[in-house]
Amino acid sequence: MATTGRVTLPIEQGMGDQLPGLLSRLGADAVRNSDGTWLPEITPQLGVKVYETYFPARGNQEFALAHLDARPRFYLMSERVTAPSAEPLAIDIMKGYYTLQVEPDQGDYQRWWEVIDRTTGEVVPVEGWSVTGEGSDVTVTIAEPVAFHVYTVSFLSWQVWDSTQMYNYTTNNWENDPTRVREIGYDVRHPEAWEFMMSSLRTWCEERPEVNVVRFTTFFYHFTLVFNDLGKEKYVDWFGYSASVSPLAMDAFEAEYGYKLRAEDFIDEGYYNNSFRVPTKVFRDWIDFQSRFVCARVKELVDIVHEFDKEALMFLGDTWMGTEPYGKYFAETGMDGVVGSVGSAATCRMISDIPGVKYTEGRFLPYFFPDVFKPGGDPLGEANESWLQARRAISRKPLDRIGYGGYLSLAVQFPDFMARIEQIANEFRSIHEVGHGHLAERSTIRVGVLNAWGELRKWQTHMVAHALWYKQIYSYLGVLESLAGLPFDLQFVSFEDAINGRLDDLDVVLNVGAAGTAFSGGDTWLDPELQGVLRRFVGNGGGLIGIGEPTAVLKGGAYFQLSDVLGVDKELGFSQSSDRYPVETPEHFITADLKGALDVGEGAGDIFATTRDTAILRLQNRSVELAANQAGEGRGVYIAGLPYSHDNARLLHRAIYWAADREADFDHQWIPSNPGVEVAVFEQAGKALVMNNLTGAASTTLTGRTSGLEGDGELRELQLDLEPMESRWIDLA
């Protein structure tokens, strides 16, 4: 079934003859350049859409050097320094930072800098410390420290080098390339910079009639990315706003919100409001303030693009602070599309679920770069892995387009890879074609993920750097990864939303994460109103699934504040005196497809059942790893961790049905007996897509109704033998 469209291919100079054939083979209807490649002259004759990359806030070094006061800034904290005595304490604030990236901004430092006694939390008055030195050699001296207290200096600094360009520069050894400079950015708040951004874009559009799509990479404020004194990454937060600050912005904030910002509002004890921190009101205000401003300015750039009859496409990442696509103001930008890197099913859904744009596009892996496309590299394997992950997500909520990046000239040297992405393109298009614009059917069980961020960070929970593995997140990310390919209508609900009645729209709520984090909720759970809302929800028949350390904060004799609903709590050492006689119930609806051991990843420590009524489904080394609890009319399920696996996705699928008290419906919903296989039902088309997620062949039985997922048609049972990674359309009737 060869089809065309929905695919973007990177092209480059010197491949002119091959391009028409390649485009046709892949059915590509758009081309793009990449970092370090230029579109060939033949481009306008290819008969496809043309994308070109655009950087609004960097790239013109001449402007940047002429307006050093327009450079963006960071809020940074010095090392923690212990005063060894009451003698004056000198703190080298740049210790550990990279002088090529960071330079303290001494302008009005008494207003913007802060010295804090971290032992007491008290601010040292500005009269109590002084600044000496200049450039990147700056010392703060505390005149009369308290002996043995720990001090830090929070300081505003210039971004001397754009973080993304710096990353590319150091990663690709551009120091050996005399044509490369260290690019300096400019802050959109600066009036001249803003004027320059608008006029530059206009000129750029004028000069490029052949370009159909301006691919913004991205806009104004980089996520927090700071390097250390050895030029290696020191701090990375894909959601960080520490690089969005400036006195201009903070003054404007004060004028609007009526209160002064402090350095500590950004420094946050050195945690920099990373997304694991339960967000403060001030930080939420700042996100709102900057997002509103950034989106308004983005809209003006998009308007310019539209003036030239081009489309505006935003790359999701890099300089994206303020344009978070699930934010309140993003839709107002008028952006035509969003493109992002697909590293998993969850990141795929993060893109494909974005509301208010005409199209979404996923840039697939691998990037056509020499690190993979080399002798001994395995581009085919990486393409397969990426596709198997993304396909789960696409079958539930398709991207509108897919694409690749890098050097096409490298990829064509791997014919089996090219053949495979041709298949993938066709497989991808078939989902659109069979679906005819309808989504795959979803269970009527409405599921919500409850945390401090809610909708703003949809599909973006438990992430540090974009799509990278961290030890403390993978056991929770697996929940999102599982859900990204399961047939549920998923909402992301904040605690505030919950209090405002949003749970009324849900059947099952998930609270997932480590104690104290924004994803579990930390102190927020001390609010009796929040607890009450959840208990009422469960009291009315709802289901609560807690994973890791849900609702955890020590108070009143409980650590999991909803231990009464979940039927379990965590032992911190205080209740060891209570004897426990745990009995495992190995056979249960939730574990019916789990043949081997349950993999809870890092687990959650020592979990115990709070009553004899709690069904302990898995007990390991005296700790409960999986439990099911009838709590009045509703139900609680506890899982110690859920790294992604086929088995764990199936376990979660079942846990949701159990929590919703809907076990009876489960078996007739086209559930494959083999957890390595998943099915997406397209009822309007009378078809279902059966996907073998395994890299080996898979056999499975499949039972469902001729009428679709939850209809009342006849029951059918199929026996299927699937090739490795195969997806197959079957007729429901």
Place this chain on the structure above:
Amino acid sequence: MATTGRVTLPIEQGMGDQLPGLLSRLGADAVRNSDGTWLPEITPQLGVKVYETYFPARGNQEFALAHLDARPRFYLMSERVTAPSAEPLAIDIMKGYYTLQVEPDQGDYQRWWEVIDRTTGEVVPVEGWSVTGEGSDVTVTIAEPVAFHVYTVSFLSWQVWDSTQMYNYTTNNWENDPTRVREIGYDVRHPEAWEFMMSSLRTWCEERPEVNVVRFTTFFYHFTLVFNDLGKEKYVDWFGYSASVSPLAMDAFEAEYGYKLRAEDFIDEGYYNNSFRVPTKVFRDWIDFQSRFVCARVKELVDIVHEFDKEALMFLGDTWMGTEPYGKYFAETGMDGVVGSVGSAATCRMISDIPGVKYTEGRFLPYFFPDVFKPGGDPLGEANESWLQARRAISRKPLDRIGYGGYLSLAVQFPDFMARIEQIANEFRSIHEVGHGHLAERSTIRVGVLNAWGELRKWQTHMVAHALWYKQIYSYLGVLESLAGLPFDLQFVSFEDAINGRLDDLDVVLNVGAAGTAFSGGDTWLDPELQGVLRRFVGNGGGLIGIGEPTAVLKGGAYFQLSDVLGVDKELGFSQSSDRYPVETPEHFITADLKGALDVGEGAGDIFATTRDTAILRLQNRSVELAANQAGEGRGVYIAGLPYSHDNARLLHRAIYWAADREADFDHQWIPSNPGVEVAVFEQAGKALVMNNLTGAASTTLTGRTSGLEGDGELRELQLDLEPMESRWIDLA
């Protein structure tokens, strides 16, 4: 080297002829009866001291039944009950309790009971709840609960059955023995009970001229031991004071201390002030109050014993609340000796280090009971294990006596066992004889264990039930077990002591335990003064060794409040954005004898180095398990956990030398190359005891000075081949 004395043997009726021979073989100079055995008529003719067991606060059922108002009480908490609505909420307060043990005491319940909204922490006013029912069927009804809040009832209850006797009764199936009754205790606070206790003891002494030693088991208030509705242990805290309460005592307390006690002062959110909780001021006051009272009454009983020219010996355990032997008032009781069960080196030191008594005695394992002394049982193996553990402790600080318990008639059926305990008795006596009353030499490095309890709970940290294994304690108990056999002068120092200057007497401080517990310190570490005292100590050249989650409480950007000293902190999820580049330093003084992997038991989660200067000695799964940090003039060492093993004891030995900056002295202190071997040096005797702690043969080299542990004599090097478990005296010169 056959010697005599210092050994107590249990004897029983029907063995008359064998006894003189057995006593002589073992060199026993004392005999005792056991639970359920009686001394034979020949006893006075054996020419040895005679012990007999005595229970002051139970045993006379006639008195008990005639004075039911003298029964001791418990403070207990109901289950946590969630109000499903605002309708009246009925709580069955006895749910989960054993009606044969517990009966609510409804006397003046409005004064002594408390209903608490655990969701808010607020007390429900007495007008807001009512009590119905009687006996053990009692309901508390909250008239107007807040829907979805969690409630508990704290209630005073009678102890209907003595906890120890109940344990023996149910364990030995005495319900089938018509001669057994369920014994009821009586509270020494009750004036008639006290009069009765004194007169009974006097009569008892009068009637037993043949008894030399009254073995009190123990006195008045049992540690907290509560059974569940199935008659199984529900709650056990060997240090618990929940069973020491009564209105009389609480009123007396109020009169003396000037403030009213509340139920919550004992209930403590359901944690019952167990020894892992950082003790409140009120609870400390209560311990002080009861200990003073109990010790005063004990003194009166001891005086009676002395009147009859008998000795008073206290069994350390059971009904021992208020007579904690490291407490302030214990020495004033005039007690002659303390006997306790030896379950490890640490419990051995817990007994042998008791100050102010004429002698200490360890009751060794195995007890001569049919569970071990049966076909297929391994009494010999248990005796060896017990002895290897105890010998380490005895070589540092000997017990004055050892003994056994149970049925001698069983033991004699195992001749190899009898031969072995004959050897053990001789080995034990040799330590006294060679030492001539001098202790083995100790390092001049003064070591302190710092926690909330200090001296009061010397050798008693991290214990739930006496000497039982718990998952959350073994990784810390290993520290005590190691120290019990290492040549250090060990002090137990409270945080208050530290603030009051006690660290001046120390060279190395250990802080050991799980976050939030009394042993780590919890919120206590928020006190800048405490932090300052420790930093000053290290600043002056001291060493701090943190094990597990030392100084842990989240504040000001750190979790380990002394992370600057330790060089490590724990990742709770908030600082994942900070990149880390840990490099292991596998070769170090501390790990020089560690051939295999480091066993940290349960570990402590994700530990990271806070600076590049921290030497990471062991890194496992991205987490630091062992680190060494130079902190100014002093040093910090971090260990993630230290379950007891020969290797870990050696590691701690070295860590202390390193922390004290005394590595140079280490090698010449008669340190065996084989960590399974230890040496105790008796300088005055010019001898050293070399102990093979292994159950197999061991070869080792041994280097030391002819002048003893830290003298300046000549260096000698020996090569020793030791038999399994052998101890051997060598001449130093």
